[in-house]
Amino acid sequence: MVAAAGADLVEVGLPFSDPLADGVTIQRSTQAALDQGVTAARALELVDQAALDIPVVIMTYVNPVLAYGVERFLSDAHAAGASGLLLTDFPAGADPDLEERVAASPLALIRLIAPTTQPERLARAVRGASGFIYLISRLGVTGARDEAPPDLSKHVAAIRAATRLPIAVGFGIGTAAQARATARVADGVVVGSALVEALGGGGLSEAERLVRALAAAVREERR
Numbered sequence: 001m002v003a004a005a006g007a008d009l010v011e012v013g014l015p016f017s018d019p020l021a022d023g024v025t026i027q028r029s030t031q032a033a034l035d036q037g038v039t040a041a042r043a044l045e046l047v048d049q050a051a052l053d054i055p056v057v058i059m060t061y062v063n064p065v066l067a068y069g070v071e072r073f074l075s076d077a078h079a080a081g082a083s084g085l086l087l088t089d090f091p092a093g094a095d096p097d098l099e100e101r102v103a104a105s106p107l108a109l110i111r112l113i114a115p116t117t118q119p120e121r122l123a124r125a126v127r128g129a130s131g132f133i134y135l136i137s138r139l140g141v142t143g144a145r146d147e148a149p150p151d152l153s154k155h156v157a158a159i160r161a162a163t164r165l166p167i168a169v170g171f172g173i174g175t176a177a178q179a180r181a182t183a184r185v186a187d188g189v190v191v192g193s194a195l196v197e198a199l200g201g202g203g204l205s206e207a208e209r210l211v212r213a214l215a216a217a218v219r220e221e222r223r
Helices: 024-035 040-050 062-068 070-080 096-103 119-127 152-160 176-183 193-222
Strands: 010-013 056-060 084-087 108-113 133-136 167-170
Touching: 024 193, 040 056, 040 062, 040 070, 062 070, 070 096, 096 108, 108 119, 119 152, 133 152, 152 167, 176 193
Parallel strands: 010 056, 056 084, 084 108, 108 133, 133 167
Antiparallel strands: none
16 A cells, blocks of 8 residues: 555564554554564564565564574565664664674664764764664654654754765654655655554555655655
């Protein structure tokens, strides 16, 4: 559905019992998945079954990867069709061995950058990153907000000065207007909570409507 509606990439969050970076919407959906017995292995099976023709990034935390087995997880995720891995609680330098193992795998290591990231930490993060950089538009947890991200262009400019990787912006984006404003300065727009809310409130048709509106807004801005 999301690919047909205009999405360029899909981020798949694996259920985890302690999703510290996620807001209420994602936490509820995560708990619902866990209550239905969805494991990391099952989530990867679903990715494989979806057989999407656009890139898939797996978003999760370090613990599920360690519990699964690092090498096995990286291999299974790639075999399922994933192109990248984003670990939300894995800052650069936290575990050099894990960094090396991901870097040696076929998966791109997507790095999260916060608005408060200092230049030296930014340089360290982008040095080991691949695929793209994920800029957190604001501090806090995930979840759609009404206002546009503050000082976004300044933060994007700082990252562009440190890397040639594309920059995607997420956290708090949920409307076509916000997506359009973000696309003016960034290469990608990430929408999670608003999509989950649309799916929960109106099913696939409402989720598809939102994706089409967001994709159209981004493409209009890039003309």
